[in-house]
Amino acid sequence: MGRLDDIGEQDGWRCWLCDEPVDADRSVNDDRGPSVDSRMTDRKAKSKGKKKGAAELTERLAHRSCNTGKGNVDAVVPWAEHLFVVDPSPIIPSVERLANKGGREVMARCPTRSDAQEAADWLIDRISRLEPSLDVRSDIDEGGGQFLVALRA
Incomplete structure (x- = not known):
């Protein structure tokens, strides 16, 4: 054991x-x-x-x-049910791209800035346990009556 x-x-x-x-x-x-x-x-x-x-x-x-x-398939890490997000990106492939190439990945859209901030905070916390060696920060961009949540490595 x-x-x-x-x-x-x-x-x-x-x-x-x-x-x-x-x-x-x-x-x-x-x-x-x-x-x-x-x-x-x-x-x-x-x-x-x-x-x-x-x-x-x-x-x-x-x-x-x-x-x-x-099973023996690629894992899917679910988004938290309490988050108000639209078009959420798959977390593991996005994190692997950030770790491999750096840059920026748009992760989701949210209707309000507070929803976007809550989603960004949750993502940073979740990724810190999923891929501890990856240093990421979040960006929230306003546009078109919505807020984009992005991660940057």
Whole structure:
């Protein structure tokens, strides 16, 4: 159980997929129990000079049900339900592009500045746990009666 404990400590005992707490004392056979997810990242494979498609495995903590539900496909990190966003961008591909190339990614549109600020704050917090080594900041741009939320690396 040492490897699971190490990965749990690394991720602050939070599921990297749903961002909810993981109870270390639950059975690994329980749906809400801890499991290790091997997240593939082409970005990390490229940085180490591997051929495209030869992705590196990054181990992350997940609930057993989240990990099983994801299966062997690219993970989807959901936006928080309480946020008022329109046309939200998929979080993981956007974060991987920012980490790989830097620059700016428009993440969503919001009807008010306060909604945009809440979404931007949530994104920064979520990404700090999803990709801890990535330094991002948010931009909120007004235009056309809406507010664009963007991330910049």
